[in-house]
Amino acid sequence: MNTTFLDACNRKEAEHTPVWFMRQAGRYLPSYLRIKGEMAITELAKDPALASDAAVDAVKALGVDAAIVFSDIMLPLEGIGVRFKIQENVGPIVSNPTRTPGDVEALGTLRPEDDMAYLYQGIESTLRKLDGAVPLIGFSGAPFTLAAYMIEGGPSRNLEKTKSMMFSEPEVWRSLMIKLTKTVKDYLNAQVKHGVQAVQLFDSWVGCLAPEDYEQSVLPYTREVFASISGVPRIHFCADSAPLIEVFHQSGADVLSVDWRVPIASVWTRSAGKTAVQGNLDPAAAVAGGQVMERKISSILESSRGRTGHVFSLGHGVARATPPENLRRVVEMVHDQTRRRR
Numbered sequence: 001m002n003t004t005f006l007d008a009c010n011r012k013e014a015e016h017t018p019v020w021f022m023r024q025a026g027r028y029l030p031s032y033l034r035i036k037g038e039m040a041i042t043e044l045a046k047d048p049a050l051a052s053d054a055a056v057d058a059v060k061a062l063g064v065d066a067a068i069v070f071s072d073i074m075l076p077l078e079g080i081g082v083r084f085k086i087q088e089n090v091g092p093i094v095s096n097p098t099r100t101p102g103d104v105e106a107l108g109t110l111r112p113e114d115d116m117a118y119l120y121q122g123i124e125s126t127l128r129k130l131d132g133a134v135p136l137i138g139f140s141g142a143p144f145t146l147a148a149y150m151i152e153g154g155p156s157r158n159l160e161k162t163k164s165m166m167f168s169e170p171e172v173w174r175s176l177m178i179k180l181t182k183t184v185k186d187y188l189n190a191q192v193k194h195g196v197q198a199v200q201l202f203d204s205w206v207g208c209l210a211p212e213d214y215e216q217s218v219l220p221y222t223r224e225v226f227a228s229i230s231g232v233p234r235i236h237f238c239a240d241s242a243p244l245i246e247v248f249h250q251s252g253a254d255v256l257s258v259d260w261r262v263p264i265a266s267v268w269t270r271s272a273g274k275t276a277v278q279g280n281l282d283p284a285a286a287v288a289g290g291q292v293m294e295r296k297i298s299s300i301l302e303s304s305r306g307r308t309g310h311v312f313s314l315g316h317g318v319a320r321a322t323p324p325e326n327l328r329r330v331v332e333m334v335h336d337q338t339r340r341r342r
């Protein structure tokens, strides 16, 4: 197996800096569009044969050092009674948002292996198709980001309804977070049981909080999720995390995944040298390609030189307009430049 990704997550010397991309299996990739055909993303994710094809195909197309389970952060919410659709170019739209104490009360309990048998079959099928070539990353949305979709009912710029519940109804917030924390723990631990070799928690929207609010209303739950997982590296992703790094690294994750707004070298320092760091090329640079992209890659590699534990990635998901050859170039450049320096 190519262990560079796991080595970097574990802050061991890796043969070269590993690379993978969030949403590496997505609509920018012609082979993905062929697999997906007319299906909705949720249908595709529920078909273990096709979902595993999508995950493995992306690895083959790009030459990356890790695969990620093909699914979506919203799917476990079906099991607790959240009804939603993923609308193209918009995102998840929830038809029964969670806004009152009664709504929280009515949420059910996820039985991951029964409610989501397709996911665990998909993991096994992906592992078989990868045949040990690269590790497979499992994932979940974090309690805060899942709560945000459930409360807002869809994507939102300022998460006003979410913050309003957090600030004005702390007891309702707390009971919602307790339910989601259990859901996420059970969901992720079942993925580990079925063989994923690392896990990533997507707290995509938590960057809208002030550090003290994050610390008080989110961190305890995230910590509980990470504390429940053992034996595999745990990655914590958040967009817009620049002001949060010091509290963010208290989550107990092994790897902090940060975006392009934060100078990557500062993350090792600000997290007290205790975590590996994943990131942080601007996805727009991967759309642009050429010299702009190459200069930014070199600058990230220069900043991470001499640090152990760098996983090269984008600061957020691959944009739809990205030419796949640009991502292949990222992989090639990172591998070449980091192999040479050892």
Ligand code: CP3
Pocket (backbone or CB within 6 Å): 021, 022, 023, 024, 025, 026, 027, 036, 040, 041, 058, 068, 069, 070, 071, 072, 073, 074, 086, 087, 088, 089, 090, 091, 092, 139, 202, 204, 316, 317
């Ligand atoms: O290759 C991979 O990374 C694996 C699969 C993956 C998907 N979604 C598939 C997907 C992963 C890891 C996710 C996570 C996810 N989903 C997040 C966290 C990461 C992030 O971007 O912050 C979030 C917030 C979602 C919710 C969601 N699902 C959004 C915002 C969208 C985009 C809507 C659009 O049309 O632009 C989706 C849909 C989605 N999930 C796509 C894919 C490949 C694109 C739609 C499609 O293929 O039909």
